Amino acid sequence: MQLTMILQNTGLHLALDWSLQYLEDPRCPVRVAVNWSSAASISAVIRGIISSKSITGLDEETTEAVVIPLIIQAFVSVFGYVVEHPSESVPVQLLFAPGQASIAKSEVWKQxxxxxxxxxxxxxxxxxxxxxxxxxxxxxxxxxxxxxxxxxxxxxxxxxxxxxxxxxxxxxxxxxxxxxxxxxxxxxxxxxxxxxxxxxxxxxxxxxxxxxxxxxxxxxxxxxxxxxxxxxxxxxxxxxxxxxxxxxxxxxxxxxxxxxxxxxxxxxxxxxxxxxxxxxxxxPVTTIAITAPDRFAFDELNHVVTTSVKMLASLIDNPDVVAGAGCVEIHLAALLRDRAKQLRNPGPISNGTVSRGTQTDNKAARTLRQMSQTITTFANCLEDMAGRLCGSHASATDREVMIEQIRHANNESLLATTTLPCQNGLSERKSYDLYGWDPRKRSTMQVLSYTIQSDEEKFASEARILDTLQSKKDALTLVIESVSSLARIASVVRVS
Missing domain, CATH: 3.50.7.10 (GroEL)
Incomplete structure (x- = not known):
């Protein structure tokens, strides 16, 4: 039992290492740098934050016409200060202006x-x-x-x-x-x-x-x-x-x-x-006066706006973002399944996980199979996370269909994901269209489109929903560490 737990823990951390290596690779097909001169890129980051906060009850029209412009206008007004003082809090104040039925009359007050x-x-x-x-x-x-x-x-x-x-x-x-x-x-x-x-x-x-x-x-x-x-x-x-x-x-x-x-x-x-x-x-100090219908609505919007402003500030030092709406999870799952398959069938892998021509005995083969199963299970969990975009009332079949649709839409970038360890894994293509899931329309949607320029720099031509790279890395690390801790606790309970 103790050996099984050790192998599971090793498999989980191997999955984490592979996932982080993939996301940190500049050639990663789901990763780009945010373009500060592009309102579309900035809006996509904000949209990614708002879409994860469903409790606000914001409809798409209000989000696009009111909330995103408010956040961008406020952040741009203090951008110079944030660049010069990256460790200081962003000087954007939020204020509740009662007496309005909606947030449409919210205003940004500069200086x-x-x-x-x-x-x-x-x-x-x-x-x-x-x-x-x-x-x-x-x-x-x-x-x-x-x-x-x-x-x-x-x-x-x-x-x-x-x-x-x-x-x-x-x-x-x-x-x-x-x-x-x-x-x-x-x-x-x-x-x-x-x-x-x-x-x-x-x-x-x-x-x-x-x-x-x-x-x-x-x-x-x-x-x-x-x-x-x-x-x-x-x-x-x-x-x-x-x-x-x-x-x-x-x-x-x-x-x-x-x-x-x-x-x-x-x-x-x-x-x-x-x-x-x-x-x-x-x-500069900027105040956003939010005309929310009640204090509860203001508190929820306050959280969304504050989080968005802080997230944008963090991108000044680390501007890397990834395709959102379940796109990253689908790509990570494909990567981990491919690596798990190679782990079950040892062969010449370029990253040195299994040495070329290694002949494993039965015990070693069993160990590799158990680690492979752990990694595959984690890959399934990542896809399940993407599947939750279907909604809490969706059936398992609905989620499987949704995941398959995202896989099919991202066929080209998924192929690049499994060939990424090769030096030329991404160089053959000069553009990528990445897709996630639109829970409102219940269909796939394009979340990011970019071209690869001559200097291998990626230029995002269109962006719909983006997540910060650091937030994804932090979330993956937190999940793995939490599961590992729970497994250790469970083993102690069983022993006692």
Whole structure:
């Protein structure tokens, strides 16, 4: 029993090695590099992500006319930043705009941060409808804090740590108000016209700043603060004193702070034109306002859009993609069956798995047969995964028919798959059309078409559904490691 488990585990990892070698080979017929100048290629990657998230309930028309253009427009707007900062998160914010029955009115707001907060009224004289702090506020210089601006906080901490308490309310209140006015005066001298803080700005200071025409907004979330910092280029201040080390260049710049109604809700909109500030700290931030019918629909779309943006960002460093909609699984199954057949009948295999002219004895032959059976079983499972595109209610016969149709449509590329170890396995053909399964039409569809140019580079002329190469490799590795772990657990349970 232990020997059988070892052979099965070896067979599974051999199948994984062969699959990864196949996918990593530049001549692999189901693999191309995404073309960033082609909207069709980018759309195909997004379509591959959306098609795997059926819970969103997106119909094809909405996907093509609304969702894909939104994602592409948002990603292109921050593309330069993503290229220069590949390890940073993509600066695309998603916002729920309620009050609409569909997502058709969703919008992309470039160079914009939208805050789900009410417009503050502090500082407006009573009975006056319009003041300097009424929206819109233009040409804004922003001071950005991530602390509570409270002069007495340090004294209270010192008293607590020393276990003493000095009651002199009048003097401490006077000190506090004077210190807060000094903060306001320093901000005014620096040229700040807006103060935004992650934590509390005392009401007294807000009122004092308002008398100087300085807009205040506090209790922002950490995500809001980061987006405001990126958009404005402001240095985040962590000391309420604002000493001489803080200079005017520490302030950020925005062209506009105003209100914006989306759906049936009002937001605060922060916007920066590209020419407003020349700062190395300022970067593009884009907001996608999704007009979903309810919070559940927004959450599902949020996941799809966020995943798509992250996936596109990952393709900048590793642009390789593979044909989707079950196409890769069918090709891997064909490859593994061919290798398993060669394993059962040892002969001259170019990759050196079995040496030329090797004569195996009965024990070795039995070992190879068991490994071959394991690899063939895994190949069957890969085809079953493709067969699931038929739907959960499809019969086994329906899936077999569907798999056979995909095989037939991909006949030429499947032939290249089994001959890939040969040096000229792909060079005889100069173009390939690859097919997957369309669950809506219940028929095969072309998912990728490309030509091989003189320098052996592949040029994708058409693309419908593409998956990232890395995601397929990760999925294969996860499956094999999971099955191997379960087999080891099962063997321990049987022994005990």
């Amino acid at each position: 914009t941060v939208l805050l789900d907060l009410p417009w503050p009224c502090r500082g407006r004289p009573q009975g006056v409808k319009r003041s300097a702090l009424s929206p819109p506020i233009c040409n804004v210089r922003v001071a950005l804090f991530n602390i509570t601006i409270e002069p007495l906080a340090e004294f209270e901490e010192a008293e607590t740590s020393s276990n003493t308490r000095i009651y002199h309310a009048d003097s401490t209140d006077a000190f506090r108000l004077k210190a807060l006015r000094q903060v306001g005066d320093r901000l005014d001298r620096l040229g700040a016209t807006a103060v935004l803080s992650q934590k509390i700005v005392p009401k007294y200071l807000q009122t004092y700043l308002a008398t100087k025409g300085i807009f205040t907004l506090d209790r922002l979330s950490a995500a809001y603060i980061r987006n405001v910092q990126m958009l404005s280029g402001a240095t985040i201040l962590s000391d309420w004193r604002i000493d001489d080390s803080i200079v005017s260049s520490s302030l950020g710049a925005l062209s506009l702070i105003t209100t914006q109604t989306l759906g049936n809700k009002q937001f605060i909109r922060l916007h920066r034109e590209g020419t407003v500030v020349d700062s190395e700290n300022a970067h």
